[in-house]
Each structure stands twice: as C-alpha cells, then as structure tokens.
Amino acid sequence: MNKIYPSAAAALADVVKDGQTIAVGGFGLSGIPEALIEALRDSGVKNLTCVSNNAGVDGFGLGLLLATRQIKKMISSYVGENKEFERQYLAGELELEFTPQGTLAERMRAGGAGIPGFYTKTGVGTLVAEGKEVKEFDGETFILERGIVADLAIVKAWKADPFGNLVYRKTARNFNPMAATAGRVTVAEVEAIVEPGTLDPDCIHTPSVYVQRLFEGAFEKRIEQRTVRKREAA
Amino acid sequence: MAWTRDEMAARAARELKDGYYVNLGIGMPTLVANHAGDLDITLQSENGMLGMGPFPYEGDEDPDLINAGKQTVTELRRTSYFSSADSFAMIRGGHMDLSILGAMEVAENGDLANWMVPGKMVKGMGGAMDLVAGTRRIVVMMEHVDKAGRPKFVARCSLPLTGANVVDVIITDRAVFERPDRKGSPFRLVELAPGVTADALRAATGAAYVE
Numbered sequence: 237m238n239k240i241y242p243s244a245a246a247a248l249a250d251v252v253k254d255g256q257t258i259a260v261g262g263f264g265l266s267g268i269p270e271a272l273i274e275a276l277r278d279s280g281v282k283n284l285t286c287v288s289n290n291a292g293v294d295g296f297g298l299g300l301l302l303a304t305r306q307i308k309k310m311i312s313s314y315v316g317e318n319k320e321f322e323r324q325y326l327a328g329e330l331e332l333e334f335t336p337q338g339t340l341a342e343r344m345r346a347g348g349a350g351i352p353g354f355y356t357k358t359g360v361g362t363l364v365a366e367g368k369e370v371k372e373f374d375g376e377t378f379i380l381e382r383g384i385v386a387d388l389a390i391v392k393a394w395k396a397d398p399f400g401n402l403v404y405r406k407t408a409r410n411f412n413p414m415a416a417t418a419g420r421v422t423v424a425e426v427e428a429i430v431e432p433g434t435l436d437p438d439c440i441h442t443p444s445v446y447v448q449r450l451f452e453g454a455f456e457k458r459i460e461q462r463t464v465r466k467r468e469a470a
Numbered sequence: 471m472a473w474t475r476d477e478m479a480a481r482a483a484r485e486l487k488d489g490y491y492v493n494l495g496i497g498m499p500t501l502v503a504n505h506a507g508d509l510d511i512t513l514q515s516e517n518g519m520l521g522m523g524p525f526p527y528e529g530d531e532d533p534d535l536i537n538a539g540k541q542t543v544t545e546l547r548r549t550s551y552f553s554s555a556d557s558f559a560m561i562r563g564g565h566m567d568l569s570i571l572g573a574m575e576v577a578e579n580g581d582l583a584n585w586m587v588p589g590k591m592v593k594g595m596g597g598a599m600d601l602v603a604g605t606r607r608i609v610v611m612m613e614h615v616d617k618a619g620r621p622k623f624v625a626r627c628s629l630p631l632t633g634a635n636v637v638d639v640i641i642t643d644r645a646v647f648e649r650p651d652r653k654g655s656p657f658r659l660v661e662l663a664p665g666v667t668a669d670a671l672r673a674a675t676g677a678a679y680v681e
Contacts, residue, residue: 263517263536263540263554264517264540265533265540266517266533266534266536266540267534289554312594313594313595313596313597314593314594314595314596315593315594316594322591325591326591334592334594334595336595336597336599336600337516337554337558337595337596337597337600338516338554338557338558338561338562338597338599338604339558339599340554341553341554341555341557341558342558342559342562344555345555356562356603357562357603357604358562358599358600358603358604359599359603360603360633360634361581361631361633361634361635362599362630362631362632362633362634363586363630363631364595364599394534404551406519406532406534406535406545406551407515407517407518407519407535407536407537407551408533408534409518409551409552409553410517410518410553410554411553411554412553413553413555414553414554414555457533457534458533459531459533459536459542460536460540461536461540462531462541462542463525463526463541463542463543464525464526464527464528464529464530464531464542465524465525465526465528466527466528467528
C-alpha cells in the first residue's frame with residue numbers, strides 16, 4: 237500500500253470536499269503544513285471549518301484561505317495576528333469558536349482517541365463555560381468539553397518513513413500529533429521521507445496508523461517574532 | 471515614586487523557589503527570568519517545551535524553536551519537547567509550580583480578567599485559562615491603575631474572566647498583595663513601593679484588603 241504522493245495537490249485530490257472540518261497542525265507559523273494549505277486554496281474548496289490553534293497571518297498559513305473566503309468557521313485559541321481575519325469577523329462573515337489552548341489540544345486528542353467528551357476545570361466561571369454541562373468531582377467544579385473528530389487532518393512533520401511513521405522537530409511538534417489522530421483522513425507534509433528502518437522505533441512521535449498519505453514539501457518556515465541577543469564583543 | 475518594570479520583575483522573582491517549574495506569561499512577566507539569580511528554575515513554554523533558554527545569537531534563529539509568544543528561543547541541556555496536549559496535561563494536571571501573568575483586572579476574591587474587552591476585537595485567551603485553572607500558584611504583575619487612572623485591583627471584575635478565584639499574589643508598580651489560600655481569606659498588603667503611602671494606595675485601589 238503506497239502512502240507516498242508526489243505533491244500536496246495529488247495527496248488532497250479526492251479527499252477534500254466543501255463544508256468539511258479540517259484539523260490543522262501548527263503553533264503560530266511554526267510547524268504548519270505550508271504546501272497543503274496552499275493546495276487547499278488552489279482546490280477552491282469552500283465553507284471549511286478549520287480547527288487550528290491560530291489563524292496564520294495575512295498572506296501566509298491559514299491567512300491564505302481567509303483571503304479567499306474559503307473558511308466559514310475557525311475553532312482556535314488565539315487569532316491576533318491577522319487583519320483579514322479581524323475584518324471578516326467584525327463584518328459577520330466568519331464564525332469563531334474560541335477554545336482555551338489546552339482544551340483545544342485535549343479536544344483533538346480525545347476525538348482521535350474515541351473519547352466524545354471530557355471534564356475540565358479550564359474555563360469554569362468564564363464565558364467559555366456558558367451552555368456547557370457542569371459537574372462536581374471531589375468538591376471541585378468541572379465543565380464538559382467535546383472531543384473533535386475532523387473529516388481531514390493536515391499536519392507537518394520533520395521526517396517520515398514510507399509507512400507514515402512521523403517524527404517532529406523541537407517546538408514544531410505542537411498541535412500536529414493531536415491533529416494527526418483527529419482526522420478521519422490524515423495527510424502529512426514532511427521535510428524528508430527516509431528509508432524504511434532508519435527511524436528509531438522508540439522515537440516515533442506519530443505511529444503510521446494515523447497517517448494515510450504523505451509527501452515531501454519545500455518549506456519557507458517563516459519566523460513570526462525574530463528575537464536575538466547580541467554576541468559578546470571579543 | 472513607584473517601582474519600575476524591572477523592579478517589579480525583581481520583586482516577582484522573589485516568588486521563585488529553587489527547583490520550581492515556571493510558566494512566564496507574554497510581556498512583563500518574561501523579565502522575571504533575568505532575576506532568577508542562582509535559583510535552579512525550569513521555564514515551561516506552553517507550545518511544547520520545558521527548559522527554555524535565552525534568545526538565540528543573531529544567525530542562530532531556528533523557526534522550529536519558538537516560545538509561546540512566537541519568539542525565537544534556544545534549548546538547554548535539560549530541555550524536553552512534547553505536544554500541546556502533553557504541555558497542557560502538565561499545566562492542567564497541577565504539575566507546574568508557578569505562573570506569572572499580566573492582568574487587566576484582579577478582584578478581591580482572586581478573580582482574574584486578562585483576555586477580553588467587550589466591544590474591542592478579541593484575540594483569544596490562548597493558554598491563559600488553562601494556566602490559571604491548573605497551576606499551583608498564580609502571581610499577577612500589572613500596573614496599579616489603568617491608562618485612565620482607574621484601579622485595576624477591584625472589588626469585582628467588570629471584564630469577562632479568565633479564571634475565577636485563581637490569583638495568589640498581586641505585584642503592581644505601587645504595592646504587593648498576597649493571600650494565604652483560595653478559601654476566602656482576603657488579600658493582605660505586604661509591601662509598599664518607596665514613596666507610596668498607605669493612604670495613597672487605598673485611594674488608588676478598588677478592592678478591600680487587609681493592611
């Protein structure tokens with residue numbers, strides 16, 4: 237069974253449909269599936285619900301799909317870096333479901349793990365708790381949050397083997413492992429597909445069962461906040 | 471006369487203890503790391519890193535290595551990386567010793583508001599609600615009054631909450647307040663900045679506190 241595709245467009249060709257819920261890996265612009273987002277844009281697919289911690293920036297990442305109005309709804313924890321997002325949201329053209337970052341990660345993890353809901357203390361006593369079931373455990377109050385299962389997940393990894401075992405690099409891991417488990421179909425965009433047997437089986441982050449398709453991408457890897465310190469003068 | 475941001479950070483650093491695992495919020499709280507001295511502190515970044523190092527030298531920036539503020543950082547010998555779910559498991563699960571955050575308002579009952587102003591574009595709560603819900607001890611650093619001169623330590627928060635009954639210590643540019651528990655004990659004034667009188671502080675504070 238070949239999971240390797242020649243390009244993002246080929247990997248998405250017959251799995252993308254209007255109105256789908258798509259889980260997207262990445263934190264800010266780090267570890268985002270750059271080519272898959274571009275391929276989604278080029279596919280012209282519409283009315284998407286994107287589950288992603290952030291919404292990219294103008295002209296990069298999910299900002300590309302916002303510019304073309306292909307996103308109907310975002311489920312995110314923080315969307316502050318995107319002017320077009322703000323414009324569409326204030327104009328009532330875009331739905332937004334704010335979810336605390338840890339709750340969002342756990343909702344994807346739970347969805348992928350067959351857990352339809354879980355109780356958390358995050359958000360108790362806040363707007364996030366409105367309309368949600370409340371339950372006491374050992375004298376403390378918790379709210380019920382729902383697991384998320386997505387029609388499609390698009391993730392970015394550092395290395396993969398041809399079977400779809402994935403390894404991420406540093407903080408580019410972030411939401412990618414949970415997004416990979418939450419997709420009914422998961423497509424992985426990786427920096428390198430390596431020979432079978434060269435990834436240490438003890439160090440696989442996402443086992444191959446979660447990944448249906450993969451391809452090698454070419455990444456821009458844009459940095460949002462370049463911060464440096466001065467070298468000490470010699 | 472009041473404390474500078476750096477002096478506030480130095481004061482906040484006195485809340486650190488040797489061996490602590492700490493999450494520092496974006497903005498002023500990041501300054502606290504400069505004042506840790508010889509304490510063995512492990513910084514957590516909620517995007518998936520324990521043992522966060524300083525900013526990289528120019529030319530060493532790595533787009534795969536950023537903090538929760540999306541700034542480029544470096545790793546240390548103790549560093550570990552993990553997923554966002556694991557990151558918030560350690561936060562929500564009560565494994566983090568301390569978090570230092572900024573605030574728009576803190577109420578006398580420990581309620582915290584720091585994510586949303588109704589009528590203004592909301593950027594989102596990010597990980598703040600998870601951090602205040604799960605971290606063992608929450609220290610807030612904020613200006614004592616807002617730009618219009620109104621108190622930020624208030625009787626009741628007027629802004630939407632980030633967490634209810636979650637704040638343990640408040641460090642402002644004028645004073646430090648602390649409460650011993652989250653079971654109804656009031657905040658107590660524990661320090662005044664140089665030149666700030668008890669009367670002046672009371673006049674600039676909306677909350678009731680023990681002096």
